[in-house]
Amino acid sequence: MTFVPAPELAxxxxxxxxxxxxFCSSSGCGATTLPYKNICxxxxxxxxxxxxxxxxxxLYTTTVVTPPPxxxxxxPYVIGLIELEEGGRLLAHIVDSGTEIESGVRVxxxxxxxxxxxxxxxLHYAMAFRVTTRS
Amino acid sequence: MKTYxxxxxxxxxxxxxxxxxRDLALEAAHQALTDAKRSPDEIGGVWVGSMxxxxxxxxxxxxxxxxxxxxxxxxSVRVEGACAxxxxxxxxxxxxxxxxxxxxxLVIGVEKMTDHTATEVTGALMQAADHEAEGVFGVTFPAxxxxxxxxxxxxxxxxxxxxxxVSVKNHANAMHNPKAQFxxxxxxxxxxxxxxxxxxxxxxxxxxxxxxxAALVLEVEPTDRSxxxxxxGIGTDTVDLASRASLVExxxxxxxxxxxxxxxxxxxxxxxxxxxxxxxxIAEVLAIEDLGFVEKGEGGRAxxxxxxxxxxxxxxxxxxxxxxxxxxVGATGVKQLCELTLQLRGEAEARxxxxxxxxxxxxVGGSGGTAVVSILKRI
Numbered sequence: 446m447t448f449v450p451a452p453e454l455a456x457x458x459x460x461x462x463x464x465x466x467x468f469c470s471s472s473g474c475g476a477t478t479l480p481y482k483n484i485c486x487x488x489x490x491x492x493x494x495x496x497x498x499x500x501x502x503x504l505y506t507t508t509v510v511t512p513p514p515x516x517x518x519x520x521p522y523v524i525g526l527i528e529l530e531e532g533g534r535l536l537a538h539i540v541d542s543g544t545e546i547e548s549g550v551r552v553x554x555x556x557x558x559x560x561x562x563x564x565x566x567x568l569h570y571a572m573a574f575r576v577t578t579r580s
Numbered sequence: 581m582k583t584y585x586x587x588x589x590x591x592x593x594x595x596x597x598x599x600x601x602r603d604l605a606l607e608a609a610h611q612a613l614t615d616a617k618r619s620p621d622e623i624g625g626v627w628v629g630s631m632x633x634x635x636x637x638x639x640x641x642x643x644x645x646x647x648x649x650x651x652x653x654x655x656s657v658r659v660e661g662a663c664a665x666x667x668x669x670x671x672x673x674x675x676x677x678x679x680x681x682x683x684x685x686l687v688i689g690v691e692k693m694t695d696h697t698a699t700e701v702t703g704a705l706m707q708a709a710d711h712e713a714e715g716v717f718g719v720t721f722p723a724x725x726x727x728x729x730x731x732x733x734x735x736x737x738x739x740x741x742x743x744x745x746v747s748v749k750n751h752a753n754a755m756h757n758p759k760a761q762f763x764x765x766x767x768x769x770x771x772x773x774x775x776x777x778x779x780x781x782x783x784x785x786x787x788x789x790x791x792x793x794a795a796l797v798l799e800v801e802p803t804d805r806s807x808x809x810x811x812x813g814i815g816t817d818t819v820d821l822a823s824r825a826s827l828v829e830x831x832x833x834x835x836x837x838x839x840x841x842x843x844x845x846x847x848x849x850x851x852x853x854x855x856x857x858x859x860x861x862i863a864e865v866l867a868i869e870d871l872g873f874v875e876k877g878e879g880g881r882a883x884x885x886x887x888x889x890x891x892x893x894x895x896x897x898x899x900x901x902x903x904x905x906x907x908x909v910g911a912t913g914v915k916q917l918c919e920l921t922l923q924l925r926g927e928a929e930a931r932x933x934x935x936x937x938x939x940x941x942x943x944v945g946g947s948g949g950t951a952v953v954s955i956l957k958r959i
Contacts, residue, residue: 480712
């Protein structure tokens with residue numbers, strides 16, 4: 446992968462730092478989308494924008510030790526498949542929680558710098574998750 | 581109408597520092613044309629499967645590029661579907677014959693990967709993932725398959741040792757394949773103690789970075805050394821993993837297989853051997869379940885019991901598979917069919933499966949966004 450160009454970064458910023466996705470506008474459908482897309486994959490109806498609460502549970506995690514370009518400095522890093530409390534799943538970084546993370550553990554969102562490009566270009570922030578400590 | 585593979589050609593797979601993308605493609609293509617006893621001016625069309633030629637070799641426009649170098653002026657098209665590019669190219673070429681093309685058609689799969697660092701290749705391969713949902717966050721392919729492995733382990737009790745059995749088997753098989761990338765047996769302990777790539781997957785669960793090409797000629801009339809390309813099915817699924825209905829199958833494989841079995845009029849029980857897309861060990865476990873060779877959830881245990889060994893009930897990846905014979909991504913789907921053609925002709929020498937009549941190839945793009953299942957029959 447190459448570094449994200451500024452226009453794409455601007456377009457995706459809401460998804461990356463606020464989990465801007467959507468719910469299907471059809472009452473019987475219930476499909477979610479993350480990141481936001483305008484048309485529902487399940488029924489073809491319009492998706493209504495929705496900012497998801499960054500809370501959920503971990504389904505599975507893995508620790509990446511062979512990074513793509515740009516991610517060398519933060520390697521190793523943990524990637525988790527997360528089920529959000531409001532519905533919908535996403536893949537995200539899991540931080541501050543070690544590498545031994547059990548399935549079913551609750552996590553909460555925390556915005557982190559995704560990588561340092563070190564070339565004067567725009568910084569790239571994204572929602573990561575950490576194991577929830579408060580009840 | 582029936583279609584036949586009348587000629588095949590493959591380069592050896594590995595690190596070919598002295599050969600370029602075009603060198604590899606031409607070597608395989610010339611072999612296939614010679615094997616089919618066809619000259620370039622007899623060819624009615626060329627389909628070139630490649631995923632990363634633009635990213636890693638600075639070369640797009642591969643259809644005209646390769647056809648021109650072969651002295652072919654017939655229509656020529658590049659096909660891209662991540663690591664399933666080769667299988668898709670074969671399917672498109674077969675469709676041309678079914679649509680009425682009467683001349684022989686040529687399919688070439690090619691990939692040149694080793695000019696770049698592992699980090700660069702890892703990044704390039706991530707283009708096969710969903711960029712906005714996965715790639716942009718640094719979710720690598722080993723990570724995606726690691727998550728699939730975790731899901732399978734939790735659902736069915738598949739173990740680390742079951743995954744290792746895939747790698748041990750395929751490395752042992754590649755010892756008998758002179759064109760394989762690795763001629764080195766590995767033990768279960770070596771697989772498990774190899775450097776972690778994305779837990780639970782180690783380096784020896786992963787197919788390598790490879791250079792290589794494969795080619796075949798398809799025709800509507802058989803020759804005395806032909807095998808029938810009896811059916812191809814293409815299946816798709818969401819490219820991003822988080823949107824999948826199930827993480828313990830590749831639904832694309834199941835969909836592709838249903839179609840291929842129906843078109844070829846065979847059942848999974850009739851398949852004598854298979855080449856499947858073991859880009860990671862868990863992928864072979866999923867494949868043998870989704871293709872109907874074993875019950876869902878039993879793939880790991882069946883592999884450990886030897887069901888898929890060369891002398892087992894259904895030999896899988898007798899070539900060494902992607903794991904040990906190498907994975908030049910755009911070439912892989914074509915290479916699998918070349919290997920099975922050798923087997924059905926009885927020309928596979930030390931790795932020959934005796935009496936093989938019906939064979940199946942499964943080629944996957946990404947983490948299962950695309951699957952191509954092809955069925956060959958001896959005639």
